[in-house]
Amino acid sequence: MQRFSWVRFVAVLKKEFIHIRRDRASLVMAIAMPLGMLLLFGYAVNTDVEHLPTVVWDQSRTADSRDFITSVRNTQYLDPDNFVEGYTQIEGYLDSGKARAAVIIPPDFGKNLQGDKQANVQVLVDGSDPTVARAVMTAFQMLGLDKSLQLQSERLVAMGTATGISTPLNIETRVWYNPDMKSMVFNIPALIGLILQNVIAMLTSFSIVREKERGTMEQLVVTPIRSLELLLGKLLPFVFIGFVSLSLILATGIFWFGVMPIGSIPLLILLSTIFLITILAIGLLISSVAKTQLQAMQMTFILILPSILLSGFIFPRETMPKLLQIMGGLLPLTYFLKIVRGIFLKGVGIEYLWRDTLTLCAFAIILLAIAAKKFKKNLD
């Protein structure tokens, strides 16, 4: 066995940097793809329900009904901007999607309210999108409850039976970590993981598959270069690119989207490095299976879908069937998401993250060992 040679390692390293510098596509992919994906996901993956178009059929036309419509608008969830007459028109609005909800106020609404009777309001909700429907229903129920209590206490005061009523049960909820419940705050940190995975895995696999495609690997095999020297020389530039991408995403997240990490940034960078190594190993594995760059690209894309669906990126893993939970557990991204969200949102340190960190380390070591072995075999 020959010793590791720095001269050979540096030769590979230099060559790789020249490749990257000359290859516009890689450069664009390393810089534009993270930014593009961040903007795309940052805006598109938005589960916040706000300002939904709402249609109103006000048959009462009284101060009370107008007051009610104003309360609907004040929830911020709904925009009751369209006024119609009759169910046919309402159906038209809901069918065409011009409105997501309809409020129907009957003619006796004002009279019933004034006359201490029960007034009815009908609400129709477009349930095609459950998330939207649920938000609309909750908004209306809360509004109804609130209004009722207010009217009830007013009536009681008017009857002289009570003064200054307070409710018997008061539940005070406070949302931690993401008090405004903005999905962006939840998504942007997670995007660091998803974007790093896609960009770096693809670029790494490309750089090795390219040598196979061009036939230069055949030439390298007959030289005294050792697989470790070649491997490290090829991977290190992508660690560098990974850091550039990471900083880009962090900067955009902080300065453009205003999502500030609460926890320690050095810890975030340290743990991101471990994740990056895992990703490099995945790229390396892809390159040992793929014969062309096209195949490598397809394999990376195959990885994207489960990464988005099963890792907890959008949907909580707790509610998934056991099998999918296990499958999600096989993705390194799953653990990195917990880490990155923990640091970003909760500001927790390694005392809460050590388990995920260890899992990530195990992934890195196992994947790298398999990938390096496969790579070596390819070289022989």
Add this chain to the structure above:
Amino acid sequence: MNLAIDCQGLVKRFGAYTAVQGVTFQLPHGAIMGFVGPNGAGKTTIIRMLCGVLMPTEGKATVLSFDVLTQPEEIKQRIGYMSQKFSLYDDLTVNENIDFYAGVYNLRGKIAQAQKTQVIERIGLQERTAQLVSSLSGGWKQRVALACALLHNPQLLVLDEPTAGVDPVSRRVFWDLIHQLAKEGMTVLVSTHYMDEAESCDYLGFVFYGRLIAFGSPDDMKKKEAKDNLDDLFVYYVEHEAQDDPRNRMIKKGGRG
């Protein structure tokens, strides 16, 4: 005698298919040996075994007195290899390619610089060093590839169809260089399809169906079978062997180089 290559009964099997069987020959230092034979005859497989890249299934071989089975790294450091596909990096300049291979052969500092200057001068690449390899013609690419293979002063130069698809003038220039190098003591192992190139070798090996069916100097070989030129000899061998080799149908099916 001190031999550059000593090959004893080399066999290579890929699963059930035998690519090379019982190849035996000896090559002294400073000689040019040419491998000829049809495509898929096993020339490349033999060459790759001698380079220490492919492990022989059976048999022994020493290259520059190092065993291909146990000392492949020693061999790799001392041979220069150039293949039919010009294995250069298209997006690197001539200079950057040479720099890379200098590094790969563990040359550094002043030695690397001296070797580079010498090789560039010898091959006449002075004007081309700043050019991207992708902008070079086939003949020039081939010369750059040779330059990369010569940087570390190899004792043995292995050329696998180095002139395939190169114009006649470049071929002539290339072979003048090869003869010059051999005169200075470098051993050269080359595979080729061109009979004029084969003619100018000191030794010829005729490879067919994975076997070395004839070995000797071009003149001896022609005399032995009473042929006027190597073309006729080549055709004669192919017809003769195909006729009395019962396995050829089976082998043909799995043909690989």
